[in-house]
Amino acid sequence: MNKKRILIIDDDVPLTLSMKINLEDIGDYEVRVENSSLKAVAAAREFRPDLILLDIVMPDLDGGDVSAQMKSDPMLADVPILMVTALVSNSETGSDDVVSSGDQLMVAKPIKFDKLVHAIESRLAGEL
Amino acid sequence: MSSLHEESLLRSRGDEGSPRKGLRILCIEDNEGDFVLVREHLRDAGFEVAPEVARAASLKEAITLLRDEGKRGSGFDVILLDLSLPDSHGPETLDHVNQAAKDVPVIILSGNEDRDLAVNMVHRGAQDYLPKHFLSGDLLLRSILYALERQRSRLEMSALNGRLTQTTHDLKTAQMQLIQAEKLDSLGRLAAGVAHEVKNPLATLQMGVDYFSRHVEDIGDSGQMMVEHMQEAITNADRIIRGMVDYSRSDSLKLELRNINVIVRKALRMVRHEVIRNNVKVDRHLATPIPAVRVDEGKVEQVLINLMVNAIQAMGSAGRGNGERPLHIETFWGQLEAIDRDLGLRDYDRLRVQDHAVVVEIRDQGPGIPEDKLTRVFEPFFTTKPTGEGTGLGMSVAKNIIDLHRGHIQISNVENPRGLRVRIFLKAYELTDRMKRLTPSSALPSSET
Structure with a gap:
């Protein structure tokens, strides 16, 4: 079975590393990390991910800006993006740590690994 | 001697342009002989138009008369009062009369010359104290005209004071709102x-x-x-x-999913008196269907009311003829092409490029705001209104409230027709697929401020 390619864009180095180790550890994913929001689009064009995990609060460009760049790039416009954010409160997330803002869906940090995998799989299946 | 005074006083009664009327004087006097004497003095006093003199022979009669006149709205211009009446005696007589006719100046006519009583009466609100045996036409004329003039000044001052109190109150309220919003x-x-x-x-x-x-x-x-x-x-x-x-x-906001059109209509109802008073025509275009917004309804309604009142007042002071001036209120929605970044508020739920947003637009045909002042309108205490008419906090509070909603407020001068345009952008929620297909083909105009 082909491994799904996941691109993680987040400026937090320890976090991206630990996510990469976990995702690769279960054997279903091939993961690339990009810690600079400015290089996000180039990394995505090169890596051709099946899904992007995108942090929102980053220096230089934030997740919204990066997402807008992806959407306007014909090669990347259809790649599903799962936003990851630290800025949610109890009242805003359901039991699955998924929150909607306007017409976007995002997962909350810190998220338990099995919930993250579930969110990734749902997004890949087009359910989220 | 006093004809100039008299003229200005009569004009100040609001009869300008209409045939001049004489003063209406109520003489409260139980002694028939004294009353006749006063009436004759008044007739000889040299008023340009002879005054109309009515008489009450007791306090009870006087109060009935004053109340009836008050109800009819005609009223007396001045009261001449004898303190010794069959049903009331001494200083209390003045108190009763003052109570029955609050804004009518009272001149005491007294049978004896008692300095202490005279001072006491003036302290209690009488305009003058005249011993009867000194009465003359000249003295009465002068006393009445001065009393009227003093009364007018007093009323003006009390109106000014009322406005000052109101302004202070408004300022305090707005200041509290600002502090509260900033704290939150x-x-x-x-x-x-x-x-x-x-x-x-x-x-x-x-x-x-x-x-x-x-x-x-x-x-x-x-x-x-x-x-x-x-x-x-x-x-x-x-x-x-x-x-x-x-x-x-x-703690700060009670956020609930709401239809913005409902809030706009509510705010419009709240400002309808201003609309009528300023002869403004409301030009309303509310988009349907429209996505929901997640707002604190009361706070957003307050912002809309502030903005609407500003727009209406801007047109009022522009003084453009007598025709109806349109207050343009519009709601629409679409996808954002660009938006200013507020680095202080990098929340996950703030408005971003490509978000769907609901927009409320309020546009007037007033004089607008000079370009160099446009960037300052959100500063606390900045105002373009004349001193005393604006606290300079309304826009600042509006921006704080919209910021708390993670929305965006934009203000700009527009041409054809010239005026000021304020837009509030709020994130769109609960977009149905049908709505997405309905998304206006052109994306929302980029933010300009």
């Missing part, structure tokens, strides 16, 4: 900042715990127990941080 805003920013800085490390710890939980065989029983404790610690810390964010938000 800083609390929200602080909570967001702390949450971000603490949750990222928590997320890393969570990934570590999850990794070791999958490899219990490598860490042994003690290791597994430590991992469980670590998991508990992460969960607790996360709960506390979320609670903090919750507190800073729930």
Whole structure:
């Protein structure tokens, strides 16, 4: 079975590393990390991910800006993006740590690994 | 001698342009002879138009007369009062009369010349104290005209004082709103900042715990127990941080999904008196269907009322003829092409490029705001209104409230027709697929401020 390619864009180095180790550890994913929001689009064009995990609060460009760049790039416009954010409160997330803002869906940090995998799989299946 | 005074006083009664009327004088006097004497003095006093003199022979009769006249709205211009009446005696007589006719000046006519009583009467609100045996036409004329003039000044001053009190009250209210909004805003920013800085490390710890939980065989029983404790610690810390964010938000706004058109209509109802008073025509275009917005209805309604009143007043002071001036209120929605970044508020739920947004637009045909002042309108205490008419806090409060909603407020001068345009952008919620297909083909205009 082909491994799904996941691109993680987040400026937090320890976090991206630990996510990469976990995702690769279960054997279903091939993961690339990009810690600079400015290089996000180039990394995505090169890596051709099946899904992007995108942090929102980053220096230089934030997740919204990066997402807008992806959407306007014909090669990347259809790649599903799962936003990851630290800025949610109890009242805003359901039991699955998924929150909607306007017409976007995002997962909350810190998220338990099995919930993250579930969110990734749902997004890949087009359910989220 | 006093004809100039008299003229100005008669004009001040609001009869300009209409045939001049004589003063209406009520003489409260039980002694028939004294009354006749006063009436004759008044006739000879040299008023340009002869005054109309009515008589009440007792306090009771006087009060009935004053109340009836008051109800009819005609009223007396001045009261001449004898303190010794069959049903009332002394200083209290003045108090009763003052109570029955608050704004009518009273001149005391007294049978004796008592200096102490005279001073006492003036302290109690009488305009003058005239001993009857000194009465003459000249004296009465002068006393009445001065009394009227003083009364007019007093009323003007009390009206000014009323306006001052109202303005002070408005200023205090607005100031409180501003302080409240700013306090909540800083609390929200602080909570967001702390949450971000603490949750990222928590997320890393969570990934570590999850990794070791999958490899219990490598860490042994003690290791597994430590991992469980670590998991508990992460969960607790996360709960506390979320609670903090919750507190800073729930305390400030009661956010609920609402239809903005309903709020716009409510605000319009609240300003309808201003609309009528300023002869303004409301030109309303509310888009349907429209996505929901997540707002504190009361606060957003307050913002809309502030903006509408500003727009209406701007047209009022522009003084453009007598025709009806349109207040343009519009709602629409679409996808954002660009938006200003507020680096202080990098929340996950703030408006971003490509978000769907609902927009309320309020446009007037007033003089607009000079371009060099446009950037300052959101500063506290900045106002373009004349002194005393604006607190300079309305727009500042409006921006704070919209910021708390993670929305965006934009203000610009427009041409054809010339005027000021204010737009409020709020994130769109509950977009149905049908709505998405309906999305206006052109994306929302980019932010200009």
